[in-house]
Ligand SMILES: Nc1ncnc2c1ncn2[C@@H]1O[C@H](COP(=O)(O)OP(=O)(O)O)[C@@H](O)[C@H]1O
């Protein structure tokens with residue numbers, strides 16, 4: 155998030171430090187009260203295979219090598235090959251990508267201090283061009299055009315702007331162009347920005363009534379605590395409800411250009427699940443990250459609220475217009 159001060163791990167009030175949760179305990183705390191046991195386990199692979207419309211969010215750490223700050227081109231080749239394969243079998247994919255600030259920040263090399271807000275904004279402006287060029291070149295090889303959409307939270311909250319964004323998205327998909335979304339970092343100030351693309355991606359998923367939101371990150375999914383702090387932390391494979399116990403597992407990001415960590419990923423899960431959209435957090439560091447999910451690599455699967463139990467009466471009920 156631009157201009158956002160990250161919370162340090164020690165700031166987190168309810169973080170378990172030594173306690174580890176077994177599968178059954180996690181199952182109990184993450185289940186909805188009305189569900190009957192035994193529950194059929196939801197897998198990320200199953201969610202991915204059955205989804206018709208998928209949002210894939212790509213974090214900065216995956217796209218940009220933290221040492222060289224260059225784009226990880228070969229990795230992006232493989233991601234786009236996965237995306238093209240999904241389209242060819244009738245699944246629609248919308249990309250939400252971070253990486254603009256990370257790619258543009260080398261323009262400020264030599265500064266021995268963190269970038270100021272206006273410097274980050276110009277880094278984003280420079281980096282966004284590089285980011286889109288990288289996607290455009292690769293999608294073209296598979297016969298796809300790409301359409302850039304830079305959105306702010308206001309574009310999603312305001313009904314007219316949301317309508318325009320939705321129409322653009324629909325039209326792009328109709329003509330075979332892959333929508334590529336990022337937050338408009340040059341205009342989104344601290345007060346009005348999402349600041350993290352996890353929530354932006356969830357709001358987009360809600361807006362387009364996506365079936366699945368995939369957050370590709372640098373770890374296998376949600377662990378009982380941040381594995382960087384405790385290597386014994388265990389992966390939570392399925393979440394049916396974001397309970398306080400689940401929330402207490404999440405910590406913030408430790409990497410330089412990423413924002414939010416697991417905290418904003420759980421916020422995204424709440425938005426997505428509440429909108430009837432499943433969510434998966436999976437490691438995206440290896441080549442062909444979407445194929446890996448399909449092939450059953452470790453991940454966390456978030457089970458959406460059944461469509462017939464969705465809360466009615468908000469604007470979301472009306473969106474997208476049929
Ligand atoms: N309970 C947890 N399980 C897994 N990761 C966690 C947890 N709590 C905090 N994290 C941190 O979240 C990071 C992933 O989020 P982030 O750095 O924002 O990546 P991205 O760029 O993919 O959004 C992990 O590298 C990890 O340090």
Ligand SMILES: N[C@@H](CCC(=O)OP(=O)(O)O)C(=O)O
Nearest residue numbers: 214252253254255350351413
């Ligand atoms: N909009 C910013 C990304 C902010 C963000 O959410 O980053 P990340 O935590 O890596 O997904 C950019 O393009 O650099």
